[in-house]
Amino acid sequence: MLKKLQSGIVKSQVWKSIFRVGIPTDNRKRAMAMLGNVALHLHPIKVKKSGLRMSYTWCMGGTSFFLFLVETITGLLLMFYYRPTVEYAFFDMVDLREVAAFGIMRELHRWGAHAMVITVWLHMFRVFMTGSYKPPREFNWNVGVVLLVLTLLLSFTGYLLPWDQLAIWAITVGSNMARATPLLGAEGPGAALLSIGGTKLIHVGSDARFALIAGRTIGGGTLIRFYVLHCVGIPLVAAWLMAVHFWRVRRDGGISGPM
Amino acid sequence: MDALKGFINFLAYPQWSFTLSLVGFAAIFWSKRLWSKTGGWLMLMAGTLFFGLSLLDPNFRKIVSKADNVPIVMMVFILGFFVWLSMNKAINNDRRLDSGEPTFEKSEVEDKVFTWPDLVFSEFICMVVLTVVLVVWSIALQAPLEEPANTSVAPNPSKAPWYFLGLQEMLVYFDPWMAGVVLPGLIVVGLMALPYLDTNPKGNGYYTFKERKAEILAFMFGFLVLWTELIVIGTFLRGPNWNFFGPYEFWDFNKIEPLVNVDLSELIWIKLFGYGLPGHWLPREIFGILLLGGYFFALPVLIAKRGIGKSWYEKMGPARYYIGISLMLTMMLLPLKMYCRWMFNLKYFVHIQEFFFNI
Numbered sequence: 001m002l003k004k005l006q007s008g009i010v011k012s013q014v015w016k017s018i019f020r021v022g023i024p025t026d027n028r029k030r031a032m033a034m035l036g037n038v039a040l041h042l043h044p045i046k047v048k049k050s051g052l053r054m055s056y057t058w059c060m061g062g063t064s065f066f067l068f069l070v071e072t073i074t075g076l077l078l079m080f081y082y083r084p085t086v087e088y089a090f091f092d093m094v095d096l097r098e099v100a101a102f103g104i105m106r107e108l109h110r111w112g113a114h115a116m117v118i119t120v121w122l123h124m125f126r127v128f129m130t131g132s133y134k135p136p137r138e139f140n141w142n143v144g145v146v147l148l149v150l151t152l153l154l155s156f157t158g159y160l161l162p163w164d165q166l167a168i169w170a171i172t173v174g175s176n177m178a179r180a181t182p183l184l185g186a187e188g189p190g191a192a193l194l195s196i197g198g199t200k201l202i203h204v205g206s207d208a209r210f211a212l213i214a215g216r217t218i219g220g221g222t223l224i225r226f227y228v229l230h231c232v233g234i235p236l237v238a239a240w241l242m243a244v245h246f247w248r249v250r251r252d253g254g255i256s257g258p259m
Numbered sequence: 260m261d262a263l264k265g266f267i268n269f270l271a272y273p274q275w276s277f278t279l280s281l282v283g284f285a286a287i288f289w290s291k292r293l294w295s296k297t298g299g300w301l302m303l304m305a306g307t308l309f310f311g312l313s314l315l316d317p318n319f320r321k322i323v324s325k326a327d328n329v330p331i332v333m334m335v336f337i338l339g340f341f342v343w344l345s346m347n348k349a350i351n352n353d354r355r356l357d358s359g360e361p362t363f364e365k366s367e368v369e370d371k372v373f374t375w376p377d378l379v380f381s382e383f384i385c386m387v388v389l390t391v392v393l394v395v396w397s398i399a400l401q402a403p404l405e406e407p408a409n410t411s412v413a414p415n416p417s418k419a420p421w422y423f424l425g426l427q428e429m430l431v432y433f434d435p436w437m438a439g440v441v442l443p444g445l446i447v448v449g450l451m452a453l454p455y456l457d458t459n460p461k462g463n464g465y466y467t468f469k470e471r472k473a474e475i476l477a478f479m480f481g482f483l484v485l486w487t488e489l490i491v492i493g494t495f496l497r498g499p500n501w502n503f504f505g506p507y508e509f510w511d512f513n514k515i516e517p518l519v520n521v522d523l524s525e526l527i528w529i530k531l532f533g534y535g536l537p538g539h540w541l542p543r544e545i546f547g548i549l550l551l552g553g554y555f556f557a558l559p560v561l562i563a564k565r566g567i568g569k570s571w572y573e574k575m576g577p578a579r580y581y582i583g584i585s586l587m588l589t590m591m592l593l594p595l596k597m598y599c600r601w602m603f604n605l606k607y608f609v610h611i612q613e614f615f616f617n618i
Contacts, residue, residue: 030375043374050367052377055348056466058341059385066386070393090407097404107397114330115393117422121482122341124450128478129345131462131471138454145450152422159420165405166327169417173427177439180615188436189616217410256464258365 042246044254051255056130060123064151065242067116071154074109075231077102082161084227086220089163113155120151132256140248143241150238157230160223168218171226175218178209185209264316268505271496274601277594280484287346288468288476294346306339316507322495326403331421331494338487342479348466349475356467364465415499415512424493425486431501432596434607434617442589446481449586456583458575481590520606523547540611547609551618554592559584 009015010022024030031045050056081100082092096106124144127133133141160171183190184207191202204216214221249255270276292298310332313319323332352362372378405414419427429438461470468475496503498510524543528536537543559581562568572580599605607617 024375027373030373033375040375040379043378045374046371047374047378048368049370049372050364052372052381053367054381055344056364058344059381062382062385063389066389070390086408093404097401104394104397107400107402108393110402111330111396111400112393114327114421118330118334118337122337125338125341125482126345129349129475130464130466132464133454134457134460134463135454141454142451145447148450149447155422156420162404163408165408165412165414166403168408168410169414170420172413173417173419174423177426177435180435181440182436185436185440187615188440189614192614218408219410257368258362258464 042250044250048255048257050257057255058122058126060119060126064116064119064123067112067119068238068242070112071109071116072235074105074112077105078109079231084161084223086163086223089161089223093162093164109158113158117151117155120148124148127256130256137248137252137256140245140252143245143248147238147241147245150234150241154230154234154238157226157234160218160226161230163223171213171222172218175209175213178212179204179207181208264507268508271505272503273492273597276492277484277488277597280488281594284480284484288472291350294343294350296347299343299347302339302343306336313506318509319506322506322510326400327421328494329400331490335487335491338483342483345466346468349468352465352467353469356469362465362467368464416497416501418493418497421490421494424497425489428489428493428497429593432593432600434615436615437618442593445586445589446486449590452582452586456575456579456586458579477587485590485593520600520604522607522610523550523605524610526603526605540613544609544611547607547618551608555585555588558588 020036021029021032024033034040034043034045078096081096083089093106097103127141127144156171156174160167179185179187181188183194184202185191186202186204186207186209188202188207191207192200194201204210210216213219214225270279287293290298293302310323314323322328348363352364355362418424426438426443429442432438433442457474459471459474461467462474492503495506498504498508499512499514500516502514502516504510504514523546524536527546528534528543562584563572563580571584575583596605596608599608609616609618611617
């Protein structure tokens with residue numbers, strides 16, 4: 001009975017139109033399964049056995065990507081509830097914990113973010129220890145470094161959003177650094193050089209910190225700026241660079257291994 | 260017990276713990292036994308024992324169990340494991356290379372398997388395990404939420420997000436333009452330049468230590484000692500007013516640390532010459548400028564002249580050598596400044612407040 005039902009479904013036109021290959025049973029179908037699926041076709045059809053070992057790759061690149069997906073999904077759910085304004089932000093946080101169904105979305109998002117910072121570091125460490133940044137993979141290492149910076153910026157911009165004491169003072173400490181940017185910070189070395197006829201071009205209302213936090217102090221302007229960067233700006237750039245990163249892994253000869 | 264805790268508190272102070280970690284860092288690359296399975300187990304047990312026993316102390320427990328600090332405790336253990344794993348594999352491969360065998364990776368590299376099912380299934384299992392871990396973690400530990408934001412009440416200490424605490428810790432030794440802008444910028448530049456500076460063709464695609472000693476030592480020094488250790492200090496051992504507190508010390512808001520730091524110019528002009536500080540910044544800071552100028556511009560030339568520096572220069576060529584050595588010297592400026600602070604209470608090598616140019 002069940003067998004009949006199963007074969008009925010598997011042989012139906014609807015099923016066949018979606019899963020064109022079916023469960024692979026021979027090598028040709030194994031190859032077809034990889035080529036025919038948009039998610040799986042990132043992979044080659046065959047991989048080096050040495051590159052498959054967890055003790056070699058530590059699975060840290062894949063874990064970082066998986067955590068990025070977790071952050072995207074939980075972040076999307078959080079966006080349904082969260083309003084990035086000074087009036088609502090903090091209380092939406094409280095509601096997310098106390099009222100919203102599946103009240104662990106914020107926890108998943110925060111712990112996933114911390115974990116992602118760590119896994120990205122470990123991925124870099126593994127790539128370094130196996131010398132996988134060496135030719136022909138120099139460029140992809142560079143893409144990876146930019147992705148590392150973006151991961152930190154994603155986490156940094158997200159840190160402000162709960163709008164509690166922890167958030168604003170952490171961002172205050174972090175963004176105060178921008179005040180001291182050489183040439184472009186009001187208190188940075190060389191900023192005084194950028195003046196025309198005694199009028200300073202770089203002052204607290206025009207320097208790098210002002211651009212970062214949209215004001216002289218952390219406020220509503222900072223919140224909306226960080227929110228947009230956190231939810232749209234940086235993820236878009238990161239997603240694009242991830243596509244380049246994965247593409248280059250393939251183009252540069254697949255997962256690294258001794259030549 | 261209290262005497263032991265007091266002793267550990269004392270050893271934790273940056274001048275001692277940093278020195279100990281330098282000695283430890285040198286030692287771990289001398290002893291190959293440490294990277295064996297037995298060595299790994301011993302290190303894990305020692306770490307777990309230290310952590311477990313320390314948890315009995317209320318001050319220690321309070322700081323490591325703060326919700327946002329839990330991931331950092333995990334990171335320390337996880338990082339320790341992966342350092343051990345990579346070195347264990349490297350040492351095993353080195354042994355194979357010594358006896359003329361191919362590396363472990365080489366013995367399998369010709370062997371290709373189908374992505375479906377081998378890779379796809381292990382990815383799937385990884386995702387399931389990670390999902391379970393994240394969900395359990397999220398149920399067990401609530402994300403922190405403090406009082407609503409209040410721009411007029413600054414918490415003491417105010418800390419940046421944990422991954423930037425190494426930079427915040429650098430603020431003890433450098434001004435914000437160095438600790439917050441130039442040095443982090445150069446970390447990124449240095450990482451990006453790495454594949455172009457490293458001309459060693461060996462060790463590509465397999466774990467090895469003996470074929471890439473200098474690279475691995477430099478990278479691990481930056482990553483483990485300067486980056487991670489400063490994060491650990493900044494997270495767990497810096498309390499109110501960014502004062503230092505040992506792991507079992509109570510965070511006393513009234514702890515007072517005397518401000519006794521002096522500039523190099525003051526040491527030379529006042530203490531050494533018994534003169535006053537010159538009014539103009541150029542004669543006042545000339546010694547600091549000469550010192551740093553010599554460090555960054557003369558020292559690389561001298562290093563290239565003899566010994567191992569000469570072989571680097573010949574292997575890398577002038578452009579790669581000078582960029583690489585400048586980045587290395589900039590990195591080493593941090594530990595040098597730390598020791599100058601601890602030994603001579605040095606505040607700045609060069610202190611030109613007129614231009615906010617202080618190093």
